[in-house]
Amino acid sequence: MLKGERLISGYGKTQVLRSLSFDLGAHEILGIIGINGMGKTTLLKTVMGLLPVEGGRIVLDGDAIEALPAYRRSRLGFSYTPQGGAGFPGLTVKENLLLAGMMPGSGNAKPIAEILCLFPRLEKLLARPSGALSGGERQLLALARAMVRSPRLLLLDELTEGIQPSVTDEIAECLLAIHRSEKTAMIIADQDLSFLASLVGRALVVQKGQIVAERNPTELLADSVFQTD
Numbered sequence: 504m505l506k507g508e509r510l511i512s513g514y515g516k517t518q519v520l521r522s523l524s525f526d527l528g529a530h531e532i533l534g535i536i537g538i539n540g541m542g543k544t545t546l547l548k549t550v551m552g553l554l555p556v557e558g559g560r561i562v563l564d565g566d567a568i569e570a571l572p573a574y575r576r577s578r579l580g581f582s583y584t585p586q587g588g589a590g591f592p593g594l595t596v597k598e599n600l601l602l603a604g605m606m607p608g609s610g611n612a613k614p615i616a617e618i619l620c621l622f623p624r625l626e627k628l629l630a631r632p633s634g635a636l637s638g639g640e641r642q643l644l645a646l647a648r649a650m651v652r653s654p655r656l657l658l659l660d661e662l663t664e665g666i667q668p669s670v671t672d673e674i675a676e677c678l679l680a681i682h683r684s685e686k687t688a689m690i691i692a693d694q695d696l697s698f699l700a701s702l703v704g705r706a707l708v709v710q711k712g713q714i715v716a717e718r719n720p721t722e723l724l725a726d727s728v729f730q731t732d
């Protein structure tokens with residue numbers, strides 16, 4: 504479905520991705536692992552179109568899309584959930600969900616009732632300002648906002664950072680439920696290897712802006728190199 508071919512990208516003169524290549528199958532959940540600063544976030548932002556491609560190609564179903572700006576990729580069904588989640592802290596959970604459905608290119612936004620089936624925990628929190636949510640609840644809201652637009656590709660950055668294990672399990676269950684019901688493809692960068700092992704068929708190891716290895720779930724569980732705690 505999606506290929507990155509010899510991607511070069513970064514921040515001005517700072518080159519981070521150095522001829523990085525990957526491929527993502529239709530409906531695949533792919534993990535991205537690597538120690539801090541190796542380029543995981545940079546890869547997700549480059550795929551989303553938030554950083555310019557300086558070299559190489561991004562190919563979606565045979566079409567080169569690396570020149571498309573982020574809003575065009577969003578219309579193609581790409582959705583990026585940044586580290587720490589996003590949203591408007593002064594607005595309630597319900598308002599944040601409604602707003603996600605009003606974004607340009609949202610197409611047929613899912614009704615809130617449908618979103619709550621995927622994220623039942625948010626039901627009791629609808630009236631709460633999102634700035635008053637816990638870290639885990641905020642991540643669930645960020646995912647829920649992304650799902651309003653029924654994306655075909657979710658790009659998820661460090662969803663579990665600073666989240667307690669029970670909530671991490673809940674996030675993993677939500678992602679599996681989404682995958683079962685909507686077949687959404689996902690690229691998930693995360694340092695929690697058990698979380699990833701419960702979701703992905705394989706994970707790519709990023710080192711100094713390149714893919715240097717691949718791990719299956721069993722290998723992920725045995726690997727301690729990329730754990731931060």
Ligand SMILES: Nc1ncnc2c1ncn2[C@@H]1O[C@H](COP(=O)(O)OP(=O)(O)OP(=O)(O)O)[C@@H](O)[C@H]1O
Binds near residue numbers: 537538540543544
């Ligand atoms: N806005 C920026 N300007 C310049 N350099 C940056 C910028 N953002 C990140 N970098 C650098 O790019 C490199 C890769 O960063 P990136 O955030 O992609 O790594 P990461 O693998 O996601 O790390 P982490 O696990 O800590 O989130 C790092 O050396 C980082 O310092």
